[in-house]
Amino acid sequence: MAFSDEIIGQCGPKDADSNNDLRILWRMLKMMKAGFIRYLLAIISMSVVLSLFDTITALLLKNIISRVENYTQGDIFAGLLEEVLLCVGLGLLMLLIYAVSFYVYTMEAKKGGANLQKTMYSKCMRLPYSYYEQTGSSELMSKIIYDSERASGIYGSRFRRILMPFLMMSFYLIAMLMLSWQVTICLFGASAALFVINGLFIEPMQRVSREMSTTNVRITERISNILSGMEQIRIFSLKSKMVDQFIEDNEKYRKEQNRMNLMSAKLDGLNQLFGLLGSLVFIALGLVFVSQGITTVQNLAAVYLLYGSMSWNLLQVGLYIPSMASYLANAKRVFEFLDLAEEPERYENNSPVLVPGDGEISIRDVTFSYDGRQDVLQHFHLDIPKGKCVALKAESGKGKSTLAKLILGLYPVNAGKIFIQGKAYEDYSLEEVRQLIAYVPQEPYLYDVSIAENIRYGKPDASREDIVRAAKLANAHDFIMDLENGYETRTGERGNLLSGGQRQRIAIARAILKDAPILILDEATSALDNKSEALVNESLDRLMKGRTTIVIAHRESTLAHADLVVEL
Amino acid sequence: MRTSPKSKHPKLMNSIRKYWYHxxxxxxxxxxxxxxxxxxxxxxxxxxxxxFAGEAIILREFMIPFIILMLLGGAAAFGKSYSKNSFSIYMQTDIRNMLVSKLVRIRTRYFDDEGTGVLMNKLLSDMYEIEALFAECIPEFLVAMITIITVCAxxxxxxxxxxxxxxxxxxxLLWIANKLTGMVGKVAAVRRQLYDDLEKTAYDVIQGILVGKTFNLYELHKKRIFDIEDEIVRNESYRTKVLAINYVMSNLVRWIPKLICYLFCLYEVSHGRMSIGTIFAYAMLLDQIANPMGNIPGQIVSIREYAVSTKRLQEVLDQEEEVSGTGDFAPEGEIVMELTHVNFGYSEEKQVLKDISLTIRKGSNVAFIGNSGGGKSTVMKILCGFYYPQEGQYRIYGHDFSEWDIDALRKYISLVSQNVFLFPGTIAQNVAYGKPGAAKEEIIEVCKKANIHDFIVQLPQGYETEIGERGARLxxxxxxxxxxxxxxxxDAPILLLDEPTSAVDVETEQGIQEILREISRNRTVITIAHRLNTIADADEIYVFENGEIVKREVQANGI
Incomplete structure (x- = not known):
């Protein structure tokens, strides 16, 4: 079972309510598996410890004030040393527990994030081929990077930033209630008003923030287009036009930022106002309560110290709820991605009984269309005898590459059947089918690993000797040895280091190493120089020997080589 | 050429002078x-x-001034928040405008040296850093300092x-913070590297998905990615330990003084130097400055980090601009373009062009052929004015390149290259970039000539179809x-074709060749060719090898 399946199995299948923010959050947290318990405990422990830490300080202050108050009655320092030592000792202990919890929490969050990314990357290797054809690889990558980073942010900070202040606020509230419940209730009323006001701003601020992110994306696009299209911009003298367009969007962005600014400034003003109102309520009530003997000044001081922390935490909860919502939007996109259908293990048998011909590959009455409207292949028949070479010839768009993709199992056929070695396609798993075929694509892709490793991909357990032998057969050994690091040379992004012919020969070596009975060869369109072409052709001849070969031909010379030419 | 240095290389920090009042x-x-x-x-x-002195307090007397204070506080908080963000917003907008205006004028060399990806990253991520610098770092640092100074006073x-x-x-506190940030800094560098590796590997895997699928490489590639992920988690473990210690230490250093202060208060009271009221007020104020004081070391580090981004962006602004004279000459004369003894190299050591001389006559059809690295593309770039000869002369219509106003010169040149770039926008807009203000009929006419009209009209939105990521794929x-x-x-008299058909398949190529033949009529054409059939129409062929013209052939058919 694929890794991504395991995880998705853990966090529950997609359900009708998958738009609900709480459900998305729950799904995210469930993805942490066993780590979640540790994660949650660490957050709780951090909150308890931090609030106790503040409470200790507040109690010490209370103690000192009460000493000052009773100054006249005795020795101001009596028993102080023990109390201070106790306080410092407890404080140290708290900080230590905090450090450990912080470590556990952070590591669980990081593991959760890594796990999420692993799941997404596994998924992105297992999508049906059509997905990659429709989505560019950079588009796919940026989606994965951005969404997984943001969604991991829920583990990393967002969840804690809401849960912790909430917990701490409760702890402070308990301590405050114990010190003086009358003052506490009044103060809490003032804070609640603050909370409501902040809540009122959430909706409009989110609206502007959405507009801002749209404009921001446009700005980024504009810069990227200016860079990519620089040549045309210069030749067609579009400089000022491009700059004007950019400035227009940039100004729009500024205006949106200004609107946001005005709103958050209003909010800050109100928060400050209510913060001071809280102090006012505190003083006024405190004075009344103290003068009536309901509470004492030292309790009042301690409550006030805690109140500062409590209302700060209350504001934090309010502050981070909208940002949590925007992170959950990314988590939602993550799950949409994870819920995409994968390439099946094998294709389903959906055709009436057909009898295979006697070829190694036998194609019976196959109809195929990419979009369900226009058939690329219609009732197509072909038998390829074992060991023979068939060249496919057709105008562009007439389905010769499509046929290769069908045989490779990159797309399922719409109707009809493909038989390989006399067995129906659906009786193989896709992995088994692909094990039988070596494929040399039109533009051979070299991975950014060493040349040896690139060749080894043909047969992962191949020895060094096998690799060298394959490279020799592919006429690649000599130029590889000429490179500074020989077989250990990394090929660099898109194999830029090597010429087209060299890349092709490495791809051929890979196919030779795979040693599959069937070979599919998509001929390169661009011309190679004569020497290079001769080397490539020679190695191809070696590769084709004894194999059933399908060549997607672009050149007349290839057609002459084939045992059979099929025109589509 | 006398241009004021200020306008040529705008200074990032000039914007501060403009918006200092915020x-x-x-x-x-x-x-x-x-x-x-x-x-x-x-x-x-x-x-x-x-x-405590047992005085009765008249609530009203106490409350009215306090309510006034409250309202003033709210107003001040509003003004503070508003002016802080305004400062950052105006700065950002200005800097972005400055950068983009500069970008389109920088010499092409720079883009080749930096690579579009790196440059893009610079512009975006460094811009974000700068945003944080003006929106958070500088203002918060200032306000922390002010709070500390006033409260301390x-x-x-x-x-x-x-x-x-x-x-x-x-x-x-400062000393400890300094030590720990140094440690975290080193880990952060490793971390950045690991994330880069991860992205690179994942990108590699996705790009090669066709090979990956057909060679059943899923497990292998999964391992490649998972290994890096595990390494990231391992690295984080070390980083988290450092951060945890950092947290404990900085809290201790913040907390212990508080305790000492409380005790000191007590001592002062015992000597009759302080009242309860003062302790009370002091405890409140101490809370006010504890955070800003704790944050200052971190802020200094951030400002230092962000300064790197400022420097990197200033580098972009300091780049040399394209050479441009002021001349606007008529396209007259028999000789259209002429290179005499041109030498050129991208770096000092490696000469790419050696003593190139060639003359392009009006109405001729010239082809450049040769191996890659032979120098033919570089010559083309010099003809477009993207690069300048290091030695030798480049003349167009009889005037030296440096005499020309660069935009005036490019009026006469069209370029069709192998990597076509279409801007996001509609099809009509994209075509219209050829001639700003072109009428709809003109656009349709040229699309008919380019044999693309039929395709366009069968699209649901026809010429108004959006292209690019959100629109039709071509x-x-x-x-x-x-x-x-x-x-x-x-409709420029000179047409440069840089392997225009190298990215399309053979069948499509034939169609495009026909159109190119059509557009070449009555123009001076220079083609970089990669397939022999491309140059069948050429009257003159230059063969490039190792930066030199090794052969010049005149074919009879064209002339």
Whole structure:
């Protein structure tokens, strides 16, 4: 079972309510598996410890004030040393527990994030081929990077930033209630008003923030287009036009930022106002309560110290709820991605009984269309005898590459059947089918690993000797040895280091190493120089020997080589 | 050429001079706000003392000034927040405009040296850093300083001794913070590297998905990615330990002085130098400055980090611009372009062009062929004015390149290259870039000539179809035809073709060749060719090898 399946199995299948923010959050947290318990405990422990830490300080202050108050009655320092030592000792202990919890929490969050990314990357290797054809690889990558980073942010900070202040606020509230419940209730009323006001701003601020992110994306696009299209911009003298367009969007962005600014400034003003109102309520009530003997000044001081922390935490909860919502939007996109259908293990048998011909590959009455409207292949028949070479010839768009993709199992056929070695396609798993075929694509892709490793991909357990032998057969050994690091040379992004012919020969070596009975060869369109072409052709001849070969031909010379030419 | 250096290389920090008043207001409001808070505290201290002295407090007398303080506080907080963000917003907008205006004028060399990806990253991520610098770092640093200074001044007025006790542990805090940030910094570099590796590997895997799928490489590639992920988690473990220690230490250093201060207060009271009210007010104020004081070391580090981004962006602004004279000459004369003894190299050591001389006559059809690295593309770039000869002369219509106004010169040149770039926008807009203000009929006409009209009209939105990520996807051949339509519309006398068909398949190529033949009529054409059939129409062929012209052939058919 694929890794991504395991995880998705853990966090529950997609359900009708998958738009609900709480459900998305729950799904995210469930993805942490066993780590979640540790994660949650660490957050709780951090909150308890931090609030106790503040409470200790507040109690010490209370103690000192009460000493000052009773100054006249005795020795101001009596028993102080023990109390201070106790306080410092407890404080140290708290900080230590905090450090450990912080470590556990952070590591669980990081593991959760890594796990999420692993799941997404596994998924992105297992999508049906059509997905990659429709989505560019950079588009796919940026989606994965951005969404997984943001969604991991829920583990990393967002969840804690809401849960912790909430917990701490409760702890402070308990301590405050114990010190003086009358003052506490009044103060809490003032804070609640603050909370409501902040809540009122959430909706409009989110609206502007959405507009801002749209404009921001446009700005980024504009810069990227200016860079990519620089040549045309210069030749067609579009400089000022491009700059004007950019400035227009940039100004729009500024205006949106200004609107946001005005709103958050209003909010800050109100928060400050209510913060001071809280102090006012505190003083006024405190004075009344103290003068009536309901509470004492030292309790009042301690409550006030805690109140500062409590209302700060209350504001934090309010502050981070909208940002949590925007992170959950990314988590939602993550799950949409994870819920995409994968390439099946094998294709389903959906055709009436057909009898295979006697070829190694036998194609019976196959109809195929990419979009369900226009058939690329219609009732197509072909038998390829074992060991023979068939060249496919057709105008562009007439389905010769499509046929290769069908045989490779990159797309399922719409109707009809493909038989390989006399067995129906659906009786193989896709992995088994692909094990039988070596494929040399039109533009051979070299991975950014060493040349040896690139060749080894043909047969992962191949020895060094096998690799060298394959490279020799592919006429690649000599130029590889000429490179500074020989077989250990990394090929660099898109194999830029090597010429087209060299890349092709490495791809051929890979196919030779795979040693599959069937070979599919998509001929390169661009011309190679004569020497290079001769080397490539020679190695191809070696590769084709004894194999059933399908060549997607672009050149007349290839057609002459084939045992059979099929025109589509 | 005399242009003022200021306009050529705008300074990033000039914007500060333009918007300093926002910053000034911000500081003023911050100061006002702290004063209001201090005033509030002192009133609280007062009334507490009076309460203990057994005086009756008239609530109204106490409340009215406090309510005024409250309203003023709200207003100051509003002004503070508003001016702070305004400062950052205006700065950002300005800097972005500055960068983009500069970008289109920088010499092409720079883009080749840096690579579009790196440059893009620079512009975006460094821009984000700068945003954070102006939106958070600088203002918060300023306000932290102001809060600390005002509060300390207040404490100092009450008792100089108390102030000294407050500040006593501060150097220790700075020292510890400095040590730990150094440690975290090293880990952060490893971390950045690991993430880069991860992205690179994942990108590699996705790009090669066709090979990956057909060779059953899923497990292998999964391992490649998972290994890096596991390494990231391992690295994080070390980083988290450092951060945890950092947290404990900085908290201790913040907390211990507080305890010492409380005890000191007690000592002062016992000597009759302090009242309960003062302790009370002091405890409140201490809370106010504890955070800004703790944050300052971190802020200094951030500012230092962000300064790197400022420097990197300033580098972009300091780049040399394209050479441009002021001449606007008529396209006259038999000789269209002429290179005499041109030498050129991308770097000092490696000469790419050696003593190139060639003459392009009006109406001729010239082809450049040769191996890659032979120099033919570089010559083309020099002809476009993207690069300048290091030695030798480049003349167009009889005038030296440096005499020309660069935009005037490019009026006469059209370029169709192998990598077609279509801007996001509609098809009509894209074609119209060839001639700003072109009428709809003209656009349709050139699209017919480029053999793409039929395709366009069968799209649901026809010429108004959006292209690019959010719109229709065009095949390589279709995109190339649009580029040719654009060139048709521009109708320039010189046409440069840089392997225009190398990215399309053989069948499509034939169609495009026909259109190119059509557009070449009555123009001076220079083609970089990669397939022999491309140059069948050429009257003159230059063969490039290792930066030299090794052969010049004149074919009879064209002339």
């Amino acid at each position: 910053c000034f207001f911000y500081i003023a409001f911050s100061y006002a706000l702290t004063q209001i808070l201090v005033l509030g505290s002192s009133r609280i201290a007062d009334s507490t003392d009076r309460l 207040y404490i100092g007025m009450q008792s100089v001794r108390l102030l000294l006790v407050t500040l006593i542990c501060y150097p220790l 095949s390589g051949g279709q995109a190339q035809r649009l580029a040719i339509a654009r060139a048709f519309l521009k």
